[in-house]
Amino acid sequence: MTELEKLAGKLRRFAEVRDWERFHTPKNLAMALAGEVGELLAELQWLTPEEAASVMDDPEAAERLRSEVADIMIYLTRLADVLNIDFVEAAHVKLDKSDRRYDVETYRGSARKAPPLA
Incomplete structure (x- = not known):
């Protein structure tokens, strides 16, 4: 089992035990994914190209970016799992x-x- 398959299973169980499967429709997951991508964009929006290239040098900014990328990965993995892709x-x-x-x-x-x- 790959790490991605393990993550998909963990996310599936996370939703199941909370009775959230009914909310995890492809439409809702795609919308949530788009929202998280927007949050990532907001972190980078007003940075110069030079600032954006070195954003990970700032520990606080790096943590925010890691969190947004994780949210994107979570929603994309869940969407793919729900759609069996x-x-x-x-x-x-x-x-x-x-x-x-x-x-x-x-x-x-x-x-x-x-x-x-x-």
């Missing part, structure tokens, strides 16, 4: 598609968007 596998599949879509010769050093794959 292996999100590590899904990420590999998506990366493989992106590898084909953004060939190195054409897109190296470029931020432009590629056309959809046929």
Whole structure:
């Protein structure tokens, strides 16, 4: 069993013993995930690029960022579990598609968007 599978099981049990499964719908979990991403963004919003690059050097800011990233991981893991998505596998599949879509010769050093794959 992977660490991610252990985490998903722990989160599933956490929700079950509190009778929260009825609240953990895909819509609600996606909304909660978006909210947590917003909280992470708020931590970085007004920082200069230099400040953002060194934000983890500030212990208090680092703890806030770790907490927000943990919340994101928790909601994403729970959402994937509820939807029965292996999100590590899904990420590999998506990366493989992106590898084909953004060939190195054409897109190296470029931020432009590629056309959809046929």
